[in-house]
Amino acid sequence: MADSTTNLTRSIRKEAARLGFSAIGFSSPLPQPLAIKRYNTMIAEKRHAGMSYMEQRVDERAMPSMLLPGIKTIISAAISYHHPLHNHSEQPNISKYALIDDYHTVVRKKLEELLESIKTLIGDNIKSTITVDSAPVLEKTWAEHAGIGKTGKNTLLIVPAAGSYIFLGEILIDKEIIDNKPPLPNLCGSCNKCLEICPTGALIEPGKLDASKCISYLTVELKRDFTTDEAEMIGNHLFGCDHCQEVCPHNKQASITANDSFAVRNNLQNITTETILNLTKSTFRKLFYGTPIFRVGLKRIKRNAKAVEINLKKQIQ
Numbered sequence: 001m002a003d004s005t006t007n008l009t010r011s012i013r014k015e016a017a018r019l020g021f022s023a024i025g026f027s028s029p030l031p032q033p034l035a036i037k038r039y040n041t042m043i044a045e046k047r048h049a050g051m052s053y054m055e056q057r058v059d060e061r062a063m064p065s066m067l068l069p070g071i072k073t074i075i076s077a078a079i080s081y082h083h084p085l086h087n088h089s090e091q092p093n094i095s096k097y098a099l100i101d102d103y104h105t106v107v108r109k110k111l112e113e114l115l116e117s118i119k120t121l122i123g124d125n126i127k128s129t130i131t132v133d134s135a136p137v138l139e140k141t142w143a144e145h146a147g148i149g150k151t152g153k154n155t156l157l158i159v160p161a162a163g164s165y166i167f168l169g170e171i172l173i174d175k176e177i178i179d180n181k182p183p184l185p186n187l188c189g190s191c192n193k194c195l196e197i198c199p200t201g202a203l204i205e206p207g208k209l210d211a212s213k214c215i216s217y218l219t220v221e222l223k224r225d226f227t228t229d230e231a232e233m234i235g236n237h238l239f240g241c242d243h244c245q246e247v248c249p250h251n252k253q254a255s256i257t258a259n260d261s262f263a264v265r266n267n268l269q270n271i272t273t274e275t276i277l278n279l280t281k282s283t284f285r286k287l288f289y290g291t292p293i294f295r296v297g298l299k300r301i302k303r304n305a306k307a308v309e310i311n312l313k314k315q316i317q
């Protein structure tokens with residue numbers, strides 16, 4: 001007969017599935033010395049490039065109790081945005097996650113709804129906090145501990161049946177929920193497809209990314225103008241890059257695909273560099289409001305479009 005904890009996790013899972021989450025798991029906020037060591041090595045080797053915010057609040061990453069005093073459980077939830085779109089090297093490309101509504105808003109809303117259901121199940125008097133890239137949390141580590149996924153050689157979390165086109169969010173609560181789901185084994189095996197396809201050599205070894213060479217970093221995070229090399233490196237990528245996910249067998253075979261909340265905005269799919277370069281503040285708003293591109297602003301997308309236009313012209317010469 002199922003005990004009350006099993007019934008509780010089962011009910012939470014059921015509600016998460018109703019909300020469209022592909023996977024959900026529970027972990028205890030135990031110290032994670034290995035993950036913190038890896039994180040500090042990445043910072044020491046400057047593989048985070050210009051993302052100086054990553055150097056801050058490392059203590060909170062190590063100790064989730066600093067985010068929620070009395071924390072007992074981290075609930076990790078993953079949701080798919082996997083659309084069957086492909087990058088055509090002769091056309092400007094926008095990464096899958098930027099062709100849809102901004103996940104920060106969508107995932108947070110769903111987690112708020114899930115939290116309400118959890119409160120109904122275990123009582124209103126719990127302390128809790130929700131994070132969707134909004135607090136310093138070792139989210140892949142917790143997702144691994146919760147048994148919902150495993151980080152691949154491309155440094156992204158792979159969720160069985162859903163692949164790596166997923167967004168992660170967490171609910172931290174001060175109530176213990178024991179699940180005992182074992183962590184997953186390595187899911188990459190002898191595959192090296194992501195390392196082989198990366199056009200810039202940003203994956204310097206399995207599981208190690210040098211952000212300064214990564215097209216996603218260059219087109220999304222980098223705030224200054226490009227150097228000549230960087231402008232060439234971005235190729236046809238207007239915003240983000242999916243090469244190391246497109247080739248991944250876990251994405252090719254994924255049976256779980258995009259949640260309905262992440263419908264592709266068709267007017268962005270075949271956008272031209274000319275359209276972007278002619279945007280004004282108000283037409284930019286009209287076109288991109290509510291997407292991740294709106295968050296980075298018109299200046300950066302125009303910088304990217306200018307470089308892509310030159311790169312595509314060179315391709316046909």
Ligand code: SF4
Pocket residue numbers: 197198199200201202203209213214215216241242243244245
């Ligand atoms: S996002 Fe693109 S550039 Fe970055 S590691 Fe993956 S394939 Fe390489």
Ligand code: SF4
Pocket residue numbers: 152153154155187188189191192193194195244247248249250
């Ligand atoms: S492409 Fe292969 S090596 Fe890379 S993450 Fe996917 S399974 Fe792992």
